[in-house]
Amino acid sequence: MASNAAVPFWRAAGMTYITYSNICANLVRNCLKEPYKTEALSREKVHFSISKWTDGKPEKPTIRSDSPEE
Amino acid sequence: MLRRASMLLACRPILAARARPFSTDLPAAPSADATFTEAWTKVIPNMDPPKTPLSFMQPRPPTPSSIPSKLTVNFVLPYASELATKEVDMVIVPATTGQMGVLPGHVATIAELKPGVLSVHEGSEMTKYFISSGFVFIHANSFADIIAVEAVPLDRLDVNLVQKGLAEFTSKLSSATTDLEKAEAQIGIDVHSALNSALTG
Numbered sequence: 001m002a003s004n005a006a007v008p009f010w011r012a013a014g015m016t017y018i019t020y021s022n023i024c025a026n027l028v029r030n031c032l033k034e035p036y037k038t039e040a041l042s043r044e045k046v047h048f049s050i051s052k053w054t055d056g057k058p059e060k061p062t063i064r065s066d067s068p069e070e
Numbered sequence: 071m072l073r074r075a076s077m078l079l080a081c082r083p084i085l086a087a088r089a090r091p092f093s094t095d096l097p098a099a100p101s102a103d104a105t106f107t108e109a110w111t112k113v114i115p116n117m118d119p120p121k122t123p124l125s126f127m128q129p130r131p132p133t134p135s136s137i138p139s140k141l142t143v144n145f146v147l148p149y150a151s152e153l154a155t156k157e158v159d160m161v162i163v164p165a166t167t168g169q170m171g172v173l174p175g176h177v178a179t180i181a182e183l184k185p186g187v188l189s190v191h192e193g194s195e196m197t198k199y200f201i202s203s204g205f206v207f208i209h210a211n212s213f214a215d216i217i218a219v220e221a222v223p224l225d226r227l228d229v230n231l232v233q234k235g236l237a238e239f240t241s242k243l244s245s246a247t248t249d250l251e252k253a254e255a256q257i258g259i260d261v262h263s264a265l266n267s268a269l270t271g
Contacts (some may be wrong), residue, residue, distance in 0.1 A: 008166075013253035020257060024185050024202040025220040027261045031231045032222060040220075043149055 133211040137175030143190065145199075145216045152199070152221060153190070160191040161214060163206045164264075170206075178210040185264040187224070188216065198224050200268050202261070229269050236262035 010020045029040040051061035103122040110119040145153035164186025183204045190197045204218030239258030246252040
């Protein structure tokens, strides 16, 4: 990819916008004062279940909750 | 109010005569799906066509030919709608290119936001929020849509946590090895210094 446009530093390091935005949001949430902080952390928990499919049949699903950004 | 009414009467014939010179000058959006209903009645003339999402939405107001006196702001977060079609005098958004003031009649713009302070000015009152990141879409009809992932009023931020975070990420930057770690540390520094200047400035 020729970087002829001025790419932001996080994209140059291989991060996508969504990852960048989620990291920023998490940092802001961690700086909240106490009652708001616990509300915010409980609000932003992520739960999803993934099942891989082989031969047209789903395998056993794995549940992932609140996976941190990689 | 009488002034607005006479403005609307005056601009209606002008809108009809003008032939859409710029793509940013939009006429009012239709409130019913004409092509869908025609196709439906051709195939199934006996049943009423179902409503499409377009009929549930409010139609987009047209671009008035004279600048409106108020900016209509929709400020939304993933979990709540902070401001919904609120009429204000001005908003100042923290765009990546700097603090941008948006007044009624602003040219249609899409701007990415950086972590910073959003201030909404209505009459003599001003409300400030700290935004983590997001976008602002300003339409030609003086509607502004501000979308942010996280927005908090400034009094909910803890100054000690902010300064601790800033020190922590500054040290992480100097000890970072890979590009990704450096980027993360840099993001931490940017966000915390923006928080710091929002709380102290």
